[in-house]
Amino acid sequence: MELLKVDTVEEARAKMDVFFQDVVLAYEKIAVEEGLGRVLYEDVYAPVDLPEFHRSTVDGYAVAAKDTFGAGEGLPAFLQVIGRVEMGEGTNLKIRSGEAVYVPTGGMIPEGADGVVMVEYAESLDEGTIAVYQSVAPGEGMILKGEDIRAGELLFSKGRRLKSQDIGALAALGIRYVKVFEKPKISIISTGDEIVDPFSYIKFGQIRDINTYALWAMAKELGAIVTYRAVIKDDDELLRRAAVEALENSHILVISGGSSVGAKDATARVIHSLGEPGVFVHGVAMKPGKPTIIGKAKNKAVFGLPGHPVSAIIVFQIFTAYLLEKMQSLDGQKKLxxxxxxxxxxxxxxxxxxxxxxxxxxxxxxxxxxxxxxxxxxxxxxxxxxxxxxxxxxxxxxxxxxxxxxxxx
Amino acid sequence: MELLKVDTVEEARAKMDVFFQDVVLAYEKIAVEEGLGRVLYEDVYAPVDLPEFHRSTVDGYAVAAKDTFGAGEGLPAFLQVIGRVEMGEGTNLKIRSGEAVYVPTGGMIPEGADGVVMVEYAESLDEGTIAVYQSVAPGEGMILKGEDIRAGELLFSKGRRLKSQDIGALAALGIRYVKVFEKPKISIISTGDEIVDPFSYIKFGQIRDINTYALWAMAKELGAIVTYRAVIKDDDELLRRAAVEALENSHILVISGGSSVGAKDATARVIHSLGEPGVFVHGVAMKPGKPTIIGKAKNKAVFGLPGHPVSAIIVFQIFTAYLLEKMQSLDGQKKLxxxxxxxxxxxxxxxxxxxxxxxxxxxxxxxxxxxxxxxxxxxxxxxxxxxxxxxxxxxxxxxxxxxxxxxxx
The missing domain is CATH 2.40.340.10 (MoeA, C-terminal, domain IV)
Incomplete structure (x- = not known):
């Protein structure tokens, strides 16, 4: 085994960027309803305008705005009402100067209108005439076709983790399916002669395993699936066999422990034995986390974490979570x-x-x-x-x- | 229908505290592995000490600390090695003054020892003797039985949302099952003549529903389950029937929209028709969110949200999320x-x-x-x-x- 110098955190991450370039995730196509928290595999463009038609944002009369210019309390504008728009219905009405059409909130604005007078500022004089007591500016009281989102516009970029309002926006555009990164698969192995599964029979002198449970939950929080989990004695051959099995169905293998003198390099020896290029980071200038090991075998990422839970979790956060972000092209969305x-x-x-x-x-x-x-x-x-x-x-x-x-x- | 004055946000919440006192959640018993993000239904006490025995935190020799006092480079203390502790094994060894026992990191400290000299500061002179070149203070190089968590100690309080490290701690204590609040069940109804399911056939003039999707995802983010979801026309009887069906299997019903004039009070009328006490908040001094309605019927909470997505989501965050927190006794854990x-x-x-x-x-x-x-x-x-x-x-x-x-x- 070659001697490796201790890296800084930045150096170790820079090496990861190079070595793990081909540790990649496939995509899956899922229904928007299942999309919360998933990460987009590709850019999403709007297939239609939102709204799809000029829409009223108030209950009122669609008008040609210029017909109301100068109107006020003392000097109303008189307009002829030529019809009404029903909610959820299209309309063929066309407005010419001097005309108005009643439109409810959310209703379609008829052709020729470019503003909506709120009902509060209009008075019905007779069947066909209203008095308008306030002027409206063009665009007032309405939202234009495509004003919220324009057809063909980039809605979300690859690497966006979908939030609840994003699900709403996708639904609003009628996008039913999205391509997201498959969930990264992680295997977790805890090693140590003293470590036993927490719910097995515990002999005096043994210690219940914390790490596979804590790291499991942490991986889940980060959107990954844990495909393999085991507690293994400090024995190179046992560890090697478990690692081979674990790697078969995961992108990332995390091995924590062992804390005994002889076991300290077991992870490195085992990673080296799994295939090229093996260990490329052996020790990092960080505290806690100095004995951190990072390697690659069979095109999978392998992390050797210290046995102490606090150290293991910090190293997982600093390096494994970093890889998870890279693999999913996660953009710089607000971290906590x-x-x-x-x-x-x-x-x-x-x-x-x-x-x-x-x-x-x-x-x-x-x-x-x-x-x-x-x-x-x-x-x-x-x-x-x-x-x-x-x-x-x-x-x-x-x-x-x-x-x-x-x-x- | 009685006339209700507009409440401030604080007044509305104070009324909720009174009216929703008996809108409560049952518990379920789940395996710790399933506990991430769930909320504890009761306090959890440690059943055992952690660690369960005095444990070494270094590779070294367990000693009576006072035997090393004054020891240094020039003046070593000489101790007789009476045995070694194996990892994961108990030990019956007892140390008397002048004696030492080899203990690996994580190993059990023999009776009589109150400190561990790191191997780096000890030299093996012959089969049975070591020279110690540094003094250790009592407690140094070891973690005491119960030092991390003491048996009987309160580990987590009711209302704690379990994080990944909490899962680790529960495992460390051998706690396999925990009582958590059942997931709150929420029904979501979107109303409006113009609103249609986003993935159905859309006629010109209709608008794709955003709210049931966005609120659904938001409820999920807050740990709730959405048990019923529908888009309903602005029709009191249809809405009433949907509400009755929705309430059967949920703790909370959320109705958003309708935005047309006549529909604005439909939610209030329907809630009143469902049973006592009906609507108790009708309008809140907030922007957006003024038309917010809060009521109670059949011992369930009912929220009337504005139809605009932004308003609906804000009102959901300010009131529905507030109730979800109360129902789960969520303590003041760091919000984002x-x-x-x-x-x-x-x-x-x-x-x-x-x-x-x-x-x-x-x-x-x-x-x-x-x-x-x-x-x-x-x-x-x-x-x-x-x-x-x-x-x-x-x-x-x-x-x-x-x-x-x-x-x-």
Missing amino acids: EIYAKADANIHASPGKETYQMVVVEEVHGEYLARPVHGKSGAITLLTKSHGYIRIETNKEGIQKGEKVKVILF | EIYAKADANIHASPGKETYQMVVVEEVHGEYLARPVHGKSGAITLLTKSHGYIRIETNKEGIQKGEKVKVILF
Whole structure:
């Protein structure tokens, strides 16, 4: 095995960009109703105008706007009503100067009209005549054909994660099916002689597995499917067999642990044994997360995560989630990040990117980030935190009162 | 029908608190694996200590800490190694003064030891003796039984929405099943003579339904299930029949539209016809959202939303989502709110709570909120926005440069 130097987070990500270029997702065509949270595989263009016709936004009279110019309380404009538009119906009525047509909210504006006088400003004088007491500007009281979305216009770009209002917009345009990225498939293996499935019989001295459950849930939150999950003893051959099986039906394999001396390089040895190019990141200048391993085999991505839950979850967030975003061309849609004021001095490890768990509190109209401390094996470090801050490699630490960015869980 | 005065948002919510007290959810017992995003129905206490035994956090020698006091490079302490602990195994070894036991990371600390010397600071002199070159404080190199979570301790409170790390913590304690609130069931009806299902044949003059799709997706995002969905013509009897059917299998009924003059009170009439107490909020001082109706019939909550998609979605967020939170006792877990600087003056309607859609951009380490304008019927107003700001009733508007809070979609 070649010796690999420790990378910075940026260097490791840059290598991932190159090595994982061909770790790609296929698409699937799904009904819009199933689209919430899915990521578009291609740009979506509007097939029709929205609205499809000039539509009234008020209950009132469609008119030629210029007929009302100068009209007011003391000087009404008199117009002849030549008919009415029914809701949900087309109309063949045409308006000429001096004429008006009653149109309900949402109704179609007849040809020749370019404004709608609200009923509140019109008075019916007799069967066929109204007095208009306010002038309307062209376009007032109506929304133009294609004003919301124009036919042929780019509606959503590839890589957009569909929100609820997006589903509404797709429905509004009559788009029934969309192409989305298939869900990324992830396998998760926890290794360690002391680790056992949490719901099996536990002998004294054994430890219940946290990582496959926490990482499983995290993968799910990120839109992935977990296709394989196992707890494996610290044994190269067992781990190798599990990895081969796991890779068959997944794009990404995540192996966390083992924490014993001999096991520390097992993940690297196993990844190397799976095929070319093997491990290309072995150790990252970050805390927690130093023993992070990233490799590639059989055109799949493989991550070796530290065994401690906090470290495993941070490394998953920094690297595995990064790959998931890349694979789905996820654009820079608002991440859950907020600015806060550090509520205490925070120490950083020199030469490493440091991740510090924090609790966020809102006090007098601003957010305060208070560091949460605990031994690195403690799961409560995570359950009690709202997120974490990232302290850059060359920064010595954070001063109390300094502005920090919190990445929320 | 009695005349009802327009309520403020706070008044309407206060009435909801009283009227909807008995609109409640049952619980279901689910496997922890299925728990992501679900809301706890009861407090969860730790059944065991975590860890369940004093555990080493390093590879090293478990010792009586005081035996190492004063030890250093020039003056090692000499200890007799009486055995080793295997990973995942219990141990009966007991340490007395002058003795040490090898323990791997994660291994059980033998009785009598209160510190672990890292292997890096110990030298094996012969089969049974080590030299220790650094002193350890009591508790160093180990995590105590129950230090992370103590047996009987409150782990999570009722109303907690389970995150991925919570799933990890539950697994770590061997908790296999949890009681969560059943998913709230919602029915969604869109009314309007011009509204048709988006994927049916559209006649000229008709408009594709946006609201049942957008509200459906939004309800799903909030953890609810949509049990009934329909587009109904503006006809009291049709609407009444649909409402009766919808209420049979849901906790909440949401009716959006109709926008025509006659239809505006149809929702109120229908809710009144369903049973006592009927409508208790009829109009709210908010913009958009003025025609909001809130009522109760057959012990179910009924919301009448405006027909315009933007208005419907805002009212759903302000009232229906509020009820969903109450029903699930959701505690004040971080909502997706950020502070930003207004990038332009924003006008507010006097005497009304105003909701303004905004785009959020990050510029030089701070968020800028730029108002998005558009006619109220435009769905792009929503798809292009990242969230909205809420301008209080008595505020005249927002000045450019003012700090605002953005509620993210």
